Amino acid sequence: MEKVYVVGGGATKIDEHWDLSLRDLMVQASERAINDAGIEKRDIEAIYVGNMSSGPLQGQEHLGSLISTWLGIPGVSAYKVEAACASGGVALHSAFTSVASGLYDCVLVVGVEKMSDAITSDLTSALIMADDQEYVAFTGASFVGLNALVYRAYMERYHVKQEDIALFAVHDHKYGVNNPYAQFRKEIKLETILSSPLVADPIRLFECAPVGDGAAALILCNEKKVRTLKHGSLIELAGSAVATDALSINYREDILTLKATRVAFERALKMAGIERKDVDLIEVHDAFTILGVIHLEDLGYARKGEGWRLVKEGEIEIDGKIPTNTMGGLKARGHPVGATGIYQVLEVLMQLRGEAGKNQVNEAEIGLAQNVGGLGGTVTVNLLRKVR
Amino acid sequence: MKTNNEVGIAGYGAYVPLYRIRDEEIARVWGRERSRVPIIEKSVPGMDEDSLTMAVEAGLNALRRAEIEANRIGVVFVGSESPPYAVKPSATVIAEALGIGPKIVAVDMEFACRAGTTAMQSVIGMVSSGMIEAGMAIGTDTAQGRPSDELEYTAAAGAAAFILIRKSKKTLAFFEGSYSYVTDTPDFWRREGERFPHHAFRFTGKPAYFRHIYEASKGLMEELGLKPSDFDHVVFHQPNVKFPLEMAKMLGFDKEQIELGLLSGEIGNTYAAASLIGFANVLDHAKPGERILVASFGSGAGSDAFSVVVQDAIEERRELAPKVRDYVMRKINVDYSIYSRFRENIKMR
Amino acid sequence: MSVKVRSVPRVWREIKIKYRLIGGKCPNCGKSFYPYRDNCPYCGFKGAKEVELPREGKVITYTVIRAPPADFTQYAPYPIALVELKDGTRVIAQLTDVNIEDIRTGMSVEAVFRKYREQGEDGIIEYGIKFRPLLKS
Numbered sequence: 001m002e003k004v005y006v007v008g009g010g011a012t013k014i015d016e017h018w019d020l021s022l023r024d025l026m027v028q029a030s031e032r033a034i035n036d037a038g039i040e041k042r043d044i045e046a047i048y049v050g051n052m053s054s055g056p057l058q059g060q061e062h063l064g065s066l067i068s069t070w071l072g073i074p075g076v077s078a079y080k081v082e083a084a085c086a087s088g089g090v091a092l093h094s095a096f097t098s099v100a101s102g103l104y105d106c107v108l109v110v111g112v113e114k115m116s117d118a119i120t121s122d123l124t125s126a127l128i129m130a131d132d133q134e135y136v137a138f139t140g141a142s143f144v145g146l147n148a149l150v151y152r153a154y155m156e157r158y159h160v161k162q163e164d165i166a167l168f169a170v171h172d173h174k175y176g177v178n179n180p181y182a183q184f185r186k187e188i189k190l191e192t193i194l195s196s197p198l199v200a201d202p203i204r205l206f207e208c209a210p211v212g213d214g215a216a217a218l219i220l221c222n223e224k225k226v227r228t229l230k231h232g233s234l235i236e237l238a239g240s241a242v243a244t245d246a247l248s249i250n251y252r253e254d255i256l257t258l259k260a261t262r263v264a265f266e267r268a269l270k271m272a273g274i275e276r277k278d279v280d281l282i283e284v285h286d287a288f289t290i291l292g293v294i295h296l297e298d299l300g301y302a303r304k305g306e307g308w309r310l311v312k313e314g315e316i317e318i319d320g321k322i323p324t325n326t327m328g329g330l331k332a333r334g335h336p337v338g339a340t341g342i343y344q345v346l347e348v349l350m351q352l353r354g355e356a357g358k359n360q361v362n363e364a365e366i367g368l369a370q371n372v373g374g375l376g377g378t379v380t381v382n383l384l385r386k387v388r
Numbered sequence: 389m390k391t392n393n394e395v396g397i398a399g400y401g402a403y404v405p406l407y408r409i410r411d412e413e414i415a416r417v418w419g420r421e422r423s424r425v426p427i428i429e430k431s432v433p434g435m436d437e438d439s440l441t442m443a444v445e446a447g448l449n450a451l452r453r454a455e456i457e458a459n460r461i462g463v464v465f466v467g468s469e470s471p472p473y474a475v476k477p478s479a480t481v482i483a484e485a486l487g488i489g490p491k492i493v494a495v496d497m498e499f500a501c502r503a504g505t506t507a508m509q510s511v512i513g514m515v516s517s518g519m520i521e522a523g524m525a526i527g528t529d530t531a532q533g534r535p536s537d538e539l540e541y542t543a544a545a546g547a548a549a550f551i552l553i554r555k556s557k558k559t560l561a562f563f564e565g566s567y568s569y570v571t572d573t574p575d576f577w578r579r580e581g582e583r584f585p586h587h588a589f590r591f592t593g594k595p596a597y598f599r600h601i602y603e604a605s606k607g608l609m610e611e612l613g614l615k616p617s618d619f620d621h622v623v624f625h626q627p628n629v630k631f632p633l634e635m636a637k638m639l640g641f642d643k644e645q646i647e648l649g650l651l652s653g654e655i656g657n658t659y660a661a662a663s664l665i666g667f668a669n670v671l672d673h674a675k676p677g678e679r680i681l682v683a684s685f686g687s688g689a690g691s692d693a694f695s696v697v698v699q700d701a702i703e704e705r706r707e708l709a710p711k712v713r714d715y716v717m718r719k720i721n722v723d724y725s726i727y728s729r730f731r732e733n734i735k736m737r
Numbered sequence: 738m739s740v741k742v743r744s745v746p747r748v749w750r751e752i753k754i755k756y757r758l759i760g761g762k763c764p765n766c767g768k769s770f771y772p773y774r775d776n777c778p779y780c781g782f783k784g785a786k787e788v789e790l791p792r793e794g795k796v797i798t799y800t801v802i803r804a805p806p807a808d809f810t811q812y813a814p815y816p817i818a819l820v821e822l823k824d825g826t827r828v829i830a831q832l833t834d835v836n837i838e839d840i841r842t843g844m845s846v847e848a849v850f851r852k853y854r855e856q857g858e859d860g861i862i863e864y865g866i867k868f869r870p871l872l873k874s
Binding site for chain 1: 741798800806828829854
């Protein structure tokens, strides 16, 4: 396999962009990434578009041809890649394989989601498509509801209080303040979270990643192409893996473990030739506070049932044992579902380049992004390593 | 009417939904004196129930008591005036839900509150003739009560199912005979497209309810050479409590005979299920050898009357499924606003 | 645009499985699962047998849906639970005939046939299995 480098990144701020369409968002993020990489549009040989719901919400499919048309580079290989809320990370994995295989020298991957056009009940219907339409969506379950099942079971099995799990959102907001792309740039108090309306008992509104629009893009190149660019820093996409688990939680032996996280993580570590202790920061997929806690456990940074302690004891702060969600995570930075996986990697990129400002993790050299589809039906881990 | 081959009941089952609304509460909303209500409370179907789902549970209970494999049932007749579809039979859905068919005769029947007993009449004929081995007759309704109307105080929901086979040692009870009396008497009707039925007030009494039940019951007793004292229990259609008590007196039955079969005070008028649920309650308690008279009444109008004798097998097999009292005792009371929401009486568009 | 997944043939295809809770039992690894299909989701063995799953079980965990998907908006709030049937098979289903405040993890429940949703006011009705507290404890 050839080495793959992330040479450019760009994104839109995440917000309810009433004035920007799905294609506007994709194009904006892509052009920013192209500029950041210092390449020409025509250098791009392939485009991978990560997106979950353009069909149900916008009536638009065929995003590959759409973006090559709207960017003005018709002819390139381009197609949509979908894995529910892991679409971004999985699109990145596709892009990675296309360069690692030697097929392409330079590719663009862009994750995009436009959610704010839809009314709440329609959005809820679109998001439950991440689980089984016939046997789970059929029951009237919402995606928040499925995570609520896990939340309650977690609290009861490990005797953990909701207020300790909700702290994850407080953490996220603290770091969202300094992220220029973040949807929410204000801190939030625990009391505010715990008194926000119930969405699906016990999950409260402010424990859920918000609804927003956004697009984030990256440029990947091989060694040959990199040599033609005059870049100071060089960041390698050293590990990239995708794993699946049963689509719905009723098949799982332990509903409080996302097995695919462990599998994808181990594959990525192996590919990069490193160990868990070598990782300096992690971006985890906290669509809900309970998931943030569980991911810390499944990634092996805490024992089962103890992930919340890392949060409470400050170990996930930028100067803690395992800096986590250093730019606000899904809760504060935002979660335009198909784009999230790319935002996460963009944030790791910023950290490794030393461009994270007040959120900078000192001497960060290796970081990873864990992006989840559905309730763990897909997990992708993308691992970046600073070369120079 | 007697049959060439005697027909018996292999299994029976009933269902009453969980919710109740007190008549006092309905009176409160419409400004009626609390003392001027016909019954204590009536059953209210939940938002996820309809006459079809209730029939499935009643049918399941009947199958449990019958100890017959579902695929041996050859006919499903469903009597209701409140099917969920105006066109598309409930019988097919009920059959599939119970694992019955596809080699079956199935149809939905309509004749106001006697549709269930008319279904039973038809199944008796099919079993006796040998066309089928076992058949299921169902009466089920989620009756529509027009807000503020007299009938809102009693229009309730419930279902009952009976599985019939040739009389044998295995049947729980058997039919000695039946009698039907039908005339064109427009005491209660609903035109196509209308949500709620109309009734003709006091005309629904003597010329309708009383006349038809009287004629059917009298006709039955004469044909079989029986008198009221030959019966241990009598069950009449029960649109309220007053009418069946008066009917009993008119025919010469006393209060003890009618007690077990009279539930309308607690659950309201379950329309096509009414006399059948009363009948099921009697079967839940009756001793082998006892004789029961069941007479339904359906507006329009007509009455089916049956004479049934209980057999030994009932003592063990009635324990195999929930009893009518189990459903009657299980209740949650709702107020008029929740009732209105459940009955979709609140305009959302 | 409105997101509704309506189709008549889809409902018809699922009748047996949804009306009667038909699952699969794998003769190779012995596990049971819902819904039935011939590939065992656990060991991949092709040849699972159709079984009528047990109609009693217990609530493993539950929630209350307060922000429902389209087609369910008029029913909210309603409870959803992960139910473990007597043979160990787990299913996700709505709970019914119960006050929200009375639901408990571990409570015994039984299967009932109920309406899940309508394909609009003039479309067909979709039925399936929900669970309620035991009628007789």
